[in-house]
Amino acid sequence: MPRRVVVIGLDCVAPTLAFDQLRAELPNLSALIARGCHGPLRSSVPPITVPAWTCMFSGHDAGELGLYGFRNRTGAGHELSIASSRDVHVTRTWERAGQAGKRVATLFVPLTYPPTPVNGCLISGLLTPTPERVHTHPAALGERLARTHGPYRMDVEGFRSEARLQTIEALGTMTRQHFAIARELYRAERPDLMTMVEIGPDRLHHVAWHALDRNHRRHDADGALAAAARGYYRMLDHELGALISLLDDDTVVIVVSDHGARPLCGGIAINEWLRARGDLVLSGPVDGPTPPAQMPVDWSRTRAWAEGGYYARIFLNVAGREPEGIIPAHAREQVRDELLAALHELPxxxxxxxxxxxxxPEQAFRATRGRPPDIMAFLGDLDYRAIGSVGLDAIHLPDNDTGPDACNHDWDGIFVMAGPDLPARGAVSGYTLYDVNRTVLGLMDIPCPDDLLGVDRSRHP
Ligand SMILES: [Zn+2]
Structure with a gap:
């Protein structure tokens, strides 16, 4: 019997918090865990919001999507541009459901701006530029919701700052607005498939991971920050419970995150390291910290450069591929392997x-669309952020270069599923975020193409 499904995405929620450290403070999530199954959910490579949610809701890896981060090389030059729904060339779960005649509500999912038509309603998520732009399908929905709920809050500004308590307060306002909209639309539309993503926990973790995670070297469980952070989680759980209380008995609830979080040990200035090796050569001095896009690169002498972020994307300056490439195409793999060997020794x-x-990428992914890096380097396996800037006078830095940051992403998010005629299976393991697309479609009796990644966890626990 086809079931209705509600997927609630909680960006960046980590198994260590949801299943252990905060579990007693989250009664609604704990009730789902008790009557269903739960376990870690392996993220995509890379474990980054964009592309992770798109991997989860399509069954394609990041290489097939051509999405290697928030920004990608889409033009002929060296620059990166911010991803949008126009860069998604695959069918996502709610589109397959809509094609099968199911009514859907797709709310706040990253990489859905500009909005695209669905068989139901859609509100664009993270990377929506302003609430004044049309960010819904149907287009008039946004204005109607704003009359009741105020201007749409798609994210909080400047969360990598010292104003941590104010940021957490703003996060609470945003998250409550999202769940209020979700409840209103659920009541009005009774969709067969509702898919929502709440970005709030990700922002909270970047602000206050050290106040939440016992394993952080600067952990402080007693201050005002810890009280605010735990208060946010209790509010989030309350909102989750209020939404679940609206659902019919035939509805399956799936709570997932796109990746986890872990303490950030510091930063490694990857372009400074390439400079020290002579792989990256600048044509003149830089005046203070300078991001990659502003580096005065002497391309005639540069063999490699990198973009920073959660991980380092290292590009080789290959002739015929890059605007001013110098490495002959036939030597690319040899240069890459030399660089891999050197990176292994980076202390x-x-x-x-x-x-x-x-x-x-060409070894890890099933395809490499777009312009992938030659090497993806997860420094200290995500203990360290990759610092893209030069002009820092050091390779190792205590902090991030784009503002204070309490956490890095981690490889495992969470998976919780409960519903009618699904047995209480307790703890499960070995699940990946690619399983979500196939599981949702399986629960709804919608066929899923054989060549997509993932396993239907309602049938193959
Ligand atoms: Zn995320």
Whole structure:
């Protein structure tokens, strides 16, 4: 019997918090866990909001999507541009459901701006530029919702700042607005498939992970920040419970996150490291910290450069591929392998060895659309952020270069599923975010193409 499904995405929620450290403070999530199954959910490579949610809701890896981060190289030059729904060339779960005649509500999912037509309603999520732009389908829905709920809050501004308590207050206002809209639309539309993503927990973790996670070296459980952060989680759980209380008995609830979080140990200035090796050559001095887009690169002598972020994207300056490439195409793999060997030896701040996770896109992905990096370097396997700027006079830095940051992303998010005629299976393991698309479609008796990644966890627990 086809069931109705509600997927509630909680961006960045980590198993260590949801299943352990905060579990007693989250009665509604705990009730779902008790009557269903729960376990870690392996994220995509890379474990970044964009592309992770799109991997989850399509069954395609980041290479197939051509989405390697929030920004990607879409033009002929070196620059990166911010991703949008125009860069998504695959069918997402709610589109398959709509094609099968199901009514859908798709709310706040990253990479849905500009909005596209669906068989139901859609509100664009993260990367919606302003609430004044049309961000809904149907187009008039946004204005109607704003009359009741105020201007749409798609994100909080400047969360990497010292104003942590104010940010958490703004997060609470945003999250309550999202759930109020979700409840209103659920009551009005009774969709067969509702898919919503709440970005709030991700922002909270970047602000206050050290106040939440016992394993953080600067953990402080007693201050005002910890009280505010735990208060946010209790509010989030309350909102979750209020939404679940509206659902019919035939509805399956799936709570997922796109990746987890872990303490950030510091930053490694990847372009400074490439400069020290002579792989990256500047044509003149830089005056203070300078991001990659402003680096005066001498391309005639540069073999490699990188973009920073949660991980380092290293590009080789290959002739015929890059605007001013110098590495002959036939030598690309040799240069790449030399660089991989050197990266393995890149030590931590005290000279200690680090276990980096180094990924070669054409070996890791089923395809590489767009312009992938030559090497994806997860420094200290995500203990360290990759700092893209030069002019820092150091390779190891205590903090991030784009503002204070309490956490890095981690490889495992969460999966919780409960519903009618699904047995209480307790703890499960080995699930990946690619399983979500196939599981949702399976629950709704909608066929899913064989060549997509993932396993239907309602039939193959
Ligand atoms: Zn995320």
């Amino acid at each position: 931590g701040p005290e000279g200690e060895p680090l276990e980096h996770r180094l990924v070669v």
